[in-house]
Amino acid sequence: MKKLITPVILAGGTGTRLWPISRDSMPKQFLPLTGERSTFQQALARVSDATLFAPPIVMTSDAFRFFARRQAQEIGLEPTVVLEPLRRDSAPAIAAAATIARARDPAAIVLTLAADHVIFDLELFRAACVAGRDAADEGRIVTFGIRPSAPKTGYGYIRPGAALGHAGVHAVAAYVEKPDEATAVRYVAEGYLWNSGNFLFRADVLLDELARYAPEVAQAADAAVAQATTDLGFTRLDAEAFARAPQISIDYALMEHTDRAAVVEGRFRWSDIGNWAAILEVAERDGAGNAAHGPAVMLDARDCLIHADEVLTAVVGAKDMMVVASRDAVLVAPRERAEAVKDLVATLKKAARPEATDHRRVYRPWGHYESVDSGERFQVKRIVVAPGGVLSLQKHLHRAEHWVVVRGTAEVTVGDVKNILHENESAYIPIGAIHRLANPGRIPLELIEVQTGSYFGEDDIIRLEDVYERSS
Secondary structure, three states, X not given: OOOOEEEEEEOOOOOHHHOOOOEOOEOHHHOOOOOOOOHHXXXXXXXXXXOOEOOOEEEEXXXXXHHHHHHHHHOOOOOEEEEEOOOOOHHHHHHHHHHHHHHHOOOOEEEEEEOOOEEOOHHHHHHHHHHHHHHHHOOOEEEEEEOOOOOOXXXXXXXXXXXXXXXXXXXEEEEXXXXXXXXXXXXXXXXXXXXXXXXXXXXXXXXXXXXXXXXXXXXXXXXHHHOOEEEOOEEEOOHHHHHOOOOOOHHHHHHOOOOOEEEEEEOOOXXXXXXXXXXXXXXXXXOOOOEEEOOEEEEOOEOOEEEEOOOOEEEEOOEOEEEEEOOOOEEEEEHHHHHHHHHHHHHHHHOOOHHHOOOOEXXXXXXXXXXXXXXXXXXXXEEEEOOOOEOOEEEOOOEEEEEEEEEOOEEEEEOOEEEEEOOOOEEEEOOOOOEEEEOOOOOOEEEEEEEEEOOOOHHHOEEEEOXXXXXX
């Protein structure tokens, strides 16, 4: 019986080039940018075949741990979720995941997938995994190469070398990072493949190669896993040990140096959806080449993208334009300037604009909330609590709160009194009262919260007890 492949989903990135929809507080991999499911959920579903794949490992940050778990549960999966204490790029993350996989099985075969990529043609993807598995089991570090559709400068390139005796698998003759335009044209003509950034390898082989070419990465990952703790079902890597790893990608740390690199051509359609122009390339278009998401209207437009987040967005007489409208920010840019969005976000951060990093909708372990209106002595919020979600037992020193249930069932505790509220029922929480909100039902709880008082900052939450182990 063939060995199962252990998938590792790398879900710790930020995706600033897809601003204003993707932001630091909720990045692109957890958003439904190319369908009903997020790309993170798509990646998990891609490796859910139990005849080929073992249960997955998810590498993400502390900020997204509950969101990652909830999105996995929504599609019926329970992965091992590993928390990176700080961003160190792909090499330390992959090294830590490989160390965990090796502890489970000394000869484990690992597949690393970026959570923010899209892959079509599922059977062709699985065929590529099967093709690369034997080469990986024999000690090769296999990358998935994609036949270029154009001489793009945003991707790394691979030149396939000698065949390795496994169908479609070749040694890597050259492994190069992003070229200039003239070089990219030459690479395409010479049969180079795009580097998709997804890898298949035996865990012990990768770690041995990292110890040879990037020992600081290997040592830091080993120590971070050895000293890891379990926190509410999450595996939390040791922060001090992980911080000793340099911030470096697996391409620079290892793939450009190792003599074990191999490539299998993935005949599936693939995109890293790195910017809005890439979103347009994979989107369903109309007869004029336009793609629209959300409430969008186009008149005399050609080859345009509109992504509207609940805001009616209309475009007239435009060509090759990208219009992205969120609830608190709008982006308008020509398709050819898609990469410049990253620079725009940097400019916004320098100006300390909160829209650069934060959404109006704020996600919490129990659900989310968003501001509806505010004035000198009031603030109105819409709060959604997921089934089973429980807010902390808390009090406020500067504000009172009124809650009105508009959907679902609320369990409201005020002082020593606990009540069940249904639609159109309400509760009042005086200043200083100890209180808690929970959703005991099977559907999301939605309510409107009206705060009145002199100060409404989140730092006026004094947590007395919290199932998610957050401090005040």
